[in-house]
Amino acid sequence: MxxxxxxxxxxxxxxMLPIYWLVSMSFKTTNEILxxxxxxxxxxxxxxxxxxxxxxxxxxxxxxxxxYVTLNTVISIAVALPAAYAFSRYSFLxxxxxxxxxLTNRMAPAAVFALPFFQLYSSxxxxxxxxxxxxxxxxxxxPLAVWILEGFMRGVxxxxxxxxxxxxxxxxxxxxxxxxxxIKAGVGVAAFFCFMFSWVEMLLAKTLTAVEAKPxxxxxxxxxxxxxxxxxLLAAAGTLTIIPGAIVIYFVRNYIAKGFALGRV
Amino acid sequence: xxxxxxxxxxxxxxxxxxxxxxxxxxxxxxxxxSVQETFGNNVFFWQGLDWFEQILRSDRFQAALGRxxxxxxLILIIEVPLGIIIALSMPKKGFWVPVCLVLMALPMLxxxxxxxxxxNIFALPKVGMLGYFMNDVxxxxxxxxxxxxxxxxxxxxxxxxxxxSLVVLLSYAGLVSIPDAYYQAAKIDGASPWKVFRYIQLxxxxxxxxxxxxxxxxxxxxxxxxxxxxxxxxxxxxxxLLSIDLVKIALGQFDLGPAAxxxxxxxxxxxxVSWLFYTLMTKDDAQ
Numbered sequence: 190m191x192x193x194x195x196x197x198x199x200x201x202x203x204x205m206l207p208i209y210w211l212v213s214m215s216f217k218t219t220n221e222i223l224x225x226x227x228x229x230x231x232x233x234x235x236x237x238x239x240x241x242x243x244x245x246x247x248x249x250x251x252x253x254x255x256x257y258v259t260l261n262t263v264i265s266i267a268v269a270l271p272a273a274y275a276f277s278r279y280s281f282l283x284x285x286x287x288x289x290x291x292l293t294n295r296m297a298p299a300a301v302f303a304l305p306f307f308q309l310y311s312s313x314x315x316x317x318x319x320x321x322x323x324x325x326x327x328x329x330x331x332p333l334a335v336w337i338l339e340g341f342m343r344g345v346x347x348x349x350x351x352x353x354x355x356x357x358x359x360x361x362x363x364x365x366x367x368x369x370x371x372i373k374a375g376v377g378v379a380a381f382f383c384f385m386f387s388w389v390e391m392l393l394a395k396t397l398t399a400v401e402a403k404p405x406x407x408x409x410x411x412x413x414x415x416x417x418x419x420x421x422l423l424a425a426a427g428t429l430t431i432i433p434g435a436i437v438i439y440f441v442r443n444y445i446a447k448g449f450a451l452g453r454v
Numbered sequence: 455x456x457x458x459x460x461x462x463x464x465x466x467x468x469x470x471x472x473x474x475x476x477x478x479x480x481x482x483x484x485x486x487x488s489v490q491e492t493f494g495n496n497v498f499f500w501q502g503l504d505w506f507e508q509i510l511r512s513d514r515f516q517a518a519l520g521r522x523x524x525x526x527x528l529i530l531i532i533e534v535p536l537g538i539i540i541a542l543s544m545p546k547k548g549f550w551v552p553v554c555l556v557l558m559a560l561p562m563l564x565x566x567x568x569x570x571x572x573x574n575i576f577a578l579p580k581v582g583m584l585g586y587f588m589n590d591v592x593x594x595x596x597x598x599x600x601x602x603x604x605x606x607x608x609x610x611x612x613x614x615x616x617x618x619s620l621v622v623l624l625s626y627a628g629l630v631s632i633p634d635a636y637y638q639a640a641k642i643d644g645a646s647p648w649k650v651f652r653y654i655q656l657x658x659x660x661x662x663x664x665x666x667x668x669x670x671x672x673x674x675x676x677x678x679x680x681x682x683x684x685x686x687x688x689x690x691x692x693x694x695l696l697s698i699d700l701v702k703i704a705l706g707q708f709d710l711g712p713a714a715x716x717x718x719x720x721x722x723x724x725x726x727v728s729w730l731f732y733t734l735m736t737k738d739d740a741q
Binding site for chain 1: 456457458459460461462463465466468469470472473475476477479480481483484539540543544545552554555556557558559560561562563564565566567568571572573575576580581582583584586590615618619622672675676678679696697698700701704705710713717720721724725728
């Protein structure tokens with residue numbers, strides 16, 4: 190048993206190495222980074238973080254990203270809930286085809302959509318707004334949310350619905366006060382995945398924004414090219430992008446495994 | 455048993471409208487471009503299927519497609535068995551389970567361009583940890599900006615680092631759903647660890663593994679940001695995968711017609727292979 194637990198430990202060590210490297214680099218001066226390899230920061234400095242938190246173009250990158258990711262998560266879950274309910278409870282004309290068509294959108298390469306998305310959102314006047322990125326990310330997040338929620342809803346016995354109707358509940362009252370609280374683990378998992386995929390996706394987010402809603406990634410590339418190789422600053426910015434994800438995953442840690450298992454193909 | 459109810463369409467309608475807005479209009483734009491030629495000024499000429507023929511015959515497309523298949527093949531053959539092995543050796547319950555899961559999921563939550571940038575610096579000779587370790591400790595000549603093999607190894611290791619946890623989490627979810635009684639029965643029958651894996655654990659993991667393989671196929675086949683930031687497709691064209699080549703043609707050279715035709719071929723291949731995987735892996739269930 191003890192020998193077996195060596196495998197996950199080694200794997201986690203392998204995962205943590207580059208992350209440790211990034212974090213330790215963010216506390217070094219650029220000179221020290223370029224001078225050569227060192228495992229720990231020799232002259233510990235918070236300069237890179239200070240630079241980020243005092244420069245609006247930097248910290249607005251984070252705020253913009255958080256705004257569109259939150260918008261996207263709310264929209265995706267709000268529309269996916271009734272749809273997932275329909276897929277889990279009723280059979281209707283074209284339900285299987287519709288479900289498969291939704292999933293095919295998960296397969297579309299983002300690179301294919303970059304240019305048409307730019308044209309589409311420019312023509313409806315939404316270019317460079319948070320809502321444009323939030324809507325664009327719905328392309329792959331709504332199918333995923335429907336998929337996960339449907340799995341959780343199938344696990345709720347139909348008797349629950351019937352009892353509620355017998356007791357005189359209207360559909361929406363039953364849905365919002367009884368049904369959704371029953372699958373709140375599922376809603377949490379689905380929200381986690383929407384957050385995750387919207388947070389990490391950068392190609393579309395960059396294509397659809399210029400100044401007002403620019404994500405943190407775009408700020409990072411600009412800095413990398415204009416100010417030469419400011420590695421310390423880049424490392425600090427990178428470290429800060431890990432934190433929101435780490436916070437969110439902490440809240441759903443007990444449900445992640447379950448959320449995966451209940452999905453259906 | 456599901457009830458037949460056509461009114462359920464009203465529940466699906468918001469999803470349908472939102473996804474259709476994002477999927478159908480852009481894809482029709484692409485189809486539109488793929489059959490026309492433009493010299494700017496929004497003047498278009500009917501081109502028919504010429505672009506498709508030209509793309510399919512071009513050496514450049516075939517080379518990028520070959521690299522893409524090689525990349526995806528290597529990713530699947532490394533990440534899937536590795537993920538299963540790690541999931542099998544994880545504890546079933548206790549304090550360490552959530553800790554392991556959170557740490558393992560961490561790489562998946564880092565924005566993709568940060569992943570690329572991080573590995574780029576990590577692999578720099580002299581400066582980065584990996585570059586330093588390879589060159590100065592092991593004495594191997596390792597520089598991914600010069601050596602195509604080093605660039606390939608770095609990209610593969612980066613993806614293994616980034617995505618193996620997805621396979622681990624899915625397999626683990628399948629494993630913990632197996633009741634203890636199954637293992638007790640196997641013990642009484644004196645089944646070897648391999649037999650337990652082959653006849654109890656593997657069948658129980660089948661659904662989640664299908665999802666894992668499908669997701670890993672789709673995402674590795676469509677990969678763009680990480681290798682683009684890591685190597686920029688180089689040295690030369692050695693790591694120019696399909697998406698990178700596509701963006702080069704569409705946004706770099708602004709050849710909209712060929713880029714659109716290439717997009718559609720690309721999408722069609724992804725759909726076809728996903729469908730093949732899906733049918734092959736779920737074939738036994740139907741019988």
